[in-house]
Amino acid sequence: MSQRDGFGSGFVAGAFVGGVFGGVIGALIASRREPQLLAEEERELTESLAEAKRIAAKRRQMKASESESSGIETARRSLEDKIAQLNATIDEVREQLGNVNGGLPQTIGDRSLTKDS
Structure with a gap:
């Protein structure tokens, strides 16, 4: 059960971190x-x-x-x-x-x- 309890918060945190990294990488590529x-x-x-x-x-x-x-x-x-x-x-x-x-x-x-x- 402990795995299920942390799934929602981990999913949201991963989506947020992935969005930030994706945005930074896209901005670097576009500027170059x-x-x-x-x-x-x-x-x-x-x-x-x-x-x-x-x-x-x-x-x-x-x-x-x-x-x-x-x-x-x-x-x-x-x-x-x-x-x-x-x-x-x-x-x-x-x-x-x-x-x-x-x-x-x-x-x-x-x-x-x-x-x-």
Whole structure:
């Protein structure tokens, strides 16, 4: 039983000591890395970030052009509808004016014919 009683405290103490030693060894290894490798890793990271920004900018441009083209298409359709409405209105006005003007020349023409006879 004595072995079981000390197991929990020994396990916690061993985990703590192992964590401390592991941290110290990791810090020593990290500090001994060559500065050239660090600079190269930093440059690669910077280049990958720049590439990611370029890709994101291209995607934004593509989305903007797609939304602009759909906006342009909507505006074009709207303009075509308005032009059709204007043409219909112009035709109606021509018919109304044609009836008014069409009646006057006939009566004037009829009068001129009656006077000549």
